[in-house]
Amino acid sequence: MGTDYQDARQKMVDNQIRTTDVTSHSVLKAFLTVAREDFLPTPLKPLAYIDTDLQISAGGEDSIARFVMEPSPLAKMLQLAQISRDHVVLEIGCGSGYAAALLSLLAGSVVAVECDATLAEASSAKLSETGYDNVAVVTGDLAQGYASEGPYDRIFFNGAVDSVPEAIFEQLRDGGRLVAAIGTGLAAQAHVFVKDGGVVSGRPAFNMSVKPLPGFRRAQEFVF
16 A cells, blocks of 8 residues: 555644644645655655655765755744745755745745755756746855845745855845754754844744755864
């Protein structure tokens, strides 16, 4: 007997997402709608709705392993972003395209930046195939964002970073909102930043554990 993905998706929302203080109707509806299994390699499809990060590409000498984020923290971050249908959203780190598909149901349009050309090509094809046609996947340096389509109403980091580069804050529209997980391992915190009168201010929102995005590690400093 095959996996009943629709039933598994409902249980994910009821048991993993609603129980962690996610109450946004639009966010819950997006998670009920998007088939997480569509954005996973075939061997991982039966595991699509377990409560963990799922690896979609292996790391190498010059790269780190990439993951589809665990559903609960992803939902909490999307709720924190307060996205509506009149917003243009920049996603940093498209990965497999799963978060971009969720964003496409919340926003008017989405620009999703991915540094891995193979992932970018696959996620773009999958998003098109599954009907999420208000998402444009572009290949580029994640730390540079995608200024040519900015400014953006919302900026969403699909993974953890050591800090948010100033170049990306500059792409946030005045009155806009940026959500990112800052830190590593179990010490990461979701932060929300807002821009008002050209000035950006931020605050931590909740603790979380999330895998890192490539290209944001601070250089280690020598201590004498």
